[in-house]
Structures are given as C-alpha cells and as structure tokens.
Amino acid sequence: MSQTAHIPSHRKPRRGASKLSLRAGVAGGVLSTIAVAGAAGPANAEPLTETVEMPTLTSLDTDLASVVAASAEASQQEALxxxxxxxxxxxxxxxxxxxxxxxxxxxxxxxxxxxxxxxxxxxxxxxxxxxxxxxxxxxxxxxxxxxxxAGGSSTASKPVTGSAAAIVAFARAQVGDAYISGGTGPNSWDCSGLVQAAYRQAGISLPRVSSSQSSMGTSVSLSSLQPGDILYWGSRSGSYHVAIYVGGGKYVGAQNPSTGVVERSLDWDMPSGAVRIV
Structure with missing residues (x-):
C-alpha cells in the first residue's frame, strides 16, 4: 500500500453525469413544448399585448402649476x-x-x-x-x-286850549315819575305808555307801541309844531321813542331809567319827526 492511499482528496466532487443529463432533458422538453405551441397557432397571429396607461407626473405638475398661477393672479387682482x-x-x-x-x-x-x-x-x-x-x-x-x-313873544306864550291842553297838562303832571319798560302808570311809565295815557285824557285812544303811535295822524315839520303833537325818533313807521310837544320848544317824555319822565328842550335831543292827531 502506498503512503498516500489513506489521504482524502480536497477537491470538490464533480457533478454526476446523470444530473447533468436530467437538466438538459428538462430544458429540451420546455423548448420543444414552446416550439410545438408556436407551430400549432395561426400562421398570421400577432402577439397579444395590452397597454395600461398610467398617469404621468408631468401632467400632474402642469395642472398644479396652472391652479397655483390662477390663485396667485386672483389674489393679485383682489389686492389691486x-x-x-x-x-x-x-x-x-x-x-x-x-x-x-x-x-x-x-x-x-x-x-x-x-x-x-x-x-x-x-x-x-x-x-x-x-x-x-x-x-x-x-x-x-x-x-x-x-x-x-314879530309878535314880541314866542309860541309858548300862546294859550293851549281844548284837547291839546288836556294832553299837555297830563304829561307835565307826570314829570319826575320813574321810567320802567312796559310801564303804563300811574307812577311809572315808558315812553309810549305816557303818550297813550295823555291822549286818553282827551278821549283819544292810541295804540300801545311807539311805532304804531307815530304812524297815526298827519306828518308835520318840526318847524310847525303845536302843543299836543307827538314827536318820534327813528323812522315814522319804525320809531323807537316818542314824546309829547308841550310848546315853547320843549317836550315831555319818559326818557330812560336814569332820568325818568322829564321836560326837555328839543335841542337836548332833536326828534326825527312829528305827527298831529288833535
């Protein structure tokens, strides 16, 4: 016996010929079956194919970009x-x-x-x-x-008679009385209240206010005054003050709260005009 007879070999054992033959046979059978099936089919038959379309990412991206652009345009228009x-x-x-x-x-x-x-x-x-x-x-x-x-005396020396006398006498009798707005006597007067009361002594009824009193009778010039005439200050239809001419270039009137009823010269406060009722 040789010295190496008992040393085992390290090489892999080769596949058996039987296994290789079996695999070759299976492969050949499969190929034969495919060949037979191909031969059995129609000569002009086309391979059967079916295509399934799947959504592409490019289309989705385009739609999304359009929506975003439209939204941005709408927002910009709204802001504008x-x-x-x-x-x-x-x-x-x-x-x-x-x-x-x-x-x-x-x-x-x-x-x-x-x-x-x-x-x-x-x-x-x-x-x-x-x-x-x-x-x-x-x-x-x-x-x-x-x-x-001409006559050796002024108009004051002429006697006053009739209604004019009664008017003048009453007016002069009130000199020294107080002035009160709206006063109608017997001891306090305003300007039209005194004139109204004086004319009442002659049986003549006059309106209460000065503008109405100066609108009555006949207008006379200040150079032709007679005792009993009504003197007025302001316009005839809009007078703000009245008094009674008593002759001799003087008048009696309820002037104001500080003076009361006084007899004064026309020069002291020249009237605007005069009217004659008696």
Whole structure:
C-alpha cells in the first residue's frame, strides 16, 4: 500500500453525469413544448399585448402649476381692487373735507360782507338823521326867533286850549315819575305808555307801541309844531321813542331809567319827526 492511499482528496466532487443529463432533458422538453405551441397557432397571429396607461407626473405638475398661477393672479387682482377702493375712498374724503372747508369760508365771507354792508348802511342812516336834525334845529331856531321878533313873544306864550291842553297838562303832571319798560302808570311809565295815557285824557285812544303811535295822524315839520303833537325818533313807521310837544320848544317824555319822565328842550335831543292827531 502506498503512503498516500489513506489521504482524502480536497477537491470538490464533480457533478454526476446523470444530473447533468436530467437538466438538459428538462430544458429540451420546455423548448420543444414552446416550439410545438408556436407551430400549432395561426400562421398570421400577432402577439397579444395590452397597454395600461398610467398617469404621468408631468401632467400632474402642469395642472398644479396652472391652479397655483390662477390663485396667485386672483389674489393679485383682489389686492389691486382693494388698493383702488382705498384710493377712491381717500380721494372722496379729501374732496368732502375741501368742499366743507370751502363752504364754511364762503359762508364766513358772506356774513362778513353782510355785516360790513349793514354797518355802512347804519352809518349812512345816522349821517342822514344827524343832517336832518341839524336842519330841523336850524329851522326851528329861525322860526322861533322870527315869531319873537314879530309878535314880541314866542309860541309858548300862546294859550293851549281844548284837547291839546288836556294832553299837555297830563304829561307835565307826570314829570319826575320813574321810567320802567312796559310801564303804563300811574307812577311809572315808558315812553309810549305816557303818550297813550295823555291822549286818553282827551278821549283819544292810541295804540300801545311807539311805532304804531307815530304812524297815526298827519306828518308835520318840526318847524310847525303845536302843543299836543307827538314827536318820534327813528323812522315814522319804525320809531323807537316818542314824546309829547308841550310848546315853547320843549317836550315831555319818559326818557330812560336814569332820568325818568322829564321836560326837555328839543335841542337836548332833536326828534326825527312829528305827527298831529288833535
């Protein structure tokens, strides 16, 4: 026996020929079956195929981009509309403020012009009234002087009779009484209250207020006054004060709270005009 007879070999054992033959036979059978099936089918048959379309990512991305773009455009348009409305509102508010300011300025200017016109008219009226009083005072003085030179006495020396006498006597009897607005006697008077009461002594009924009293009777010039005539200050239909002429260039009237009922010369406060009722 050799020395290596009992040493086992380290090489892998080769596959058996029988196994290789078996596998070759199986493969050949499969190929034969496929060949037979192919031969058995129609000569012009086409291979059976079925295509299933699946959604692609490219289409989904395109749709999503369109939606996002439309949303962004809508948001931008909405923001633009809001901005335009805000600008319109601001413009309207500014226009309203400017219109209100212009109206207020126009009203103020109109009131100022009206006040200035009234002031100018009042000044002209006062100037005309002063001129009229000056002219009346000059005429009255000249008339009194002429009467004294011709007859040796003034009109005060002429006797007062009838209704005029009663009016003058009553008026003079109240000199020294108090002045109270709205007073009608017996110890306090206002100007028209005294005139009304004096004429009542002569049986003549007069209205209560001065503007109505001076509107009655016949208008006479201050140079032709007679005792009992009603003197007025202001316009005839809008007088603010009345008194009674008592002769001799004097009158009796309820002047104001500080003086009461007084007898004064016409020169002390020249009246605007006179009316004659008796």
């Amino acid at each position: 509309d809001l901005s335009l409305r805000a600008q319109e509102d601001a413009a309207l508010q500014k226009a309203a403020k400017e219109a209100k300011k212009a109206k207020a300025e126009a009203v103020r200017k109109a009131e100022a012009e009206k006040a200035e016109a009234e002031k100018a008219e009042k000044a002209r009226s006062e100037a005309r009234e002063r001129a009229s009083r000056t002219a009346s005072r000059t005429s009255l003085t000249a008339h009194s002087s002429a009467g004294t030179s």
